[in-house]
Amino acid sequence: MRVSDALARGAILIAPSWGSFEEAITGIVARLAASGRLPEQLADVAVQRISEREAVASTAMVDIGVSIPHARLEGVDRLIAAIAVSPRAVYQVGDGLPISIVAVVLSSPSLSGEHLNFLSALSILLQSSRVRERLRRATTAEEVLALVRRNEAARA
Numbered sequence: 001m002r003v004s005d006a007l008a009r010g011a012i013l014i015a016p017s018w019g020s021f022e023e024a025i026t027g028i029v030a031r032l033a034a035s036g037r038l039p040e041q042l043a044d045v046a047v048q049r050i051s052e053r054e055a056v057a058s059t060a061m062v063d064i065g066v067s068i069p070h071a072r073l074e075g076v077d078r079l080i081a082a083i084a085v086s087p088r089a090v091y092q093v094g095d096g097l098p099i100s101i102v103a104v105v106l107s108s109p110s111l112s113g114e115h116l117n118f119l120s121a122l123s124i125l126l127q128s129s130r131v132r133e134r135l136r137r138a139t140t141a142e143e144v145l146a147l148v149r150r151n152e153a154a155r156a
Contacts, residue, residue: 020092
């Protein structure tokens with residue numbers, strides 16, 4: 001599955017500003033639910049599972065300002081993703097280090113291979129400093145989605 005296939009315009013947030021990881025995850029998951037990509041009744045469980053997974057091993061790549069929190073969750077029948085981008089910080093870690101790109105990924109527990117392949121594709125996409133800089137400067141969801149699609153095509 002391509003990254004752009006899992007993203008929905010309604011699940012792309014531009015320049016949100018939350019004070020903590022927990023606030024960011026809660027906000028992003030709420031957007032997934034509001035967009036119809038995640039059943040409303042699973043939102044709290046999704047936040048809990050993501051937080052539990054993050055407590056085991058952080059997905060924050062502080063050196064590049066990216067985080068890819070993820071979880072597999074009963075009740076999710078496919079792979080879904082949301083992304084929040086900001087020129088400064090979606091949230092901060094540690095001593096105020098900015099995380100300016102946060103991509104949340106949720107999938108069914110039965111999609112282990114697809115989940116890992118998607119995380120790999122997303123990680124490869126976000127390793128590009130050029131892509132990260134353009135995502136941080138994006139002003140619309142359409143711009144983010146177009147950027148992701150262009151860079152997927154370039155890697156295909």
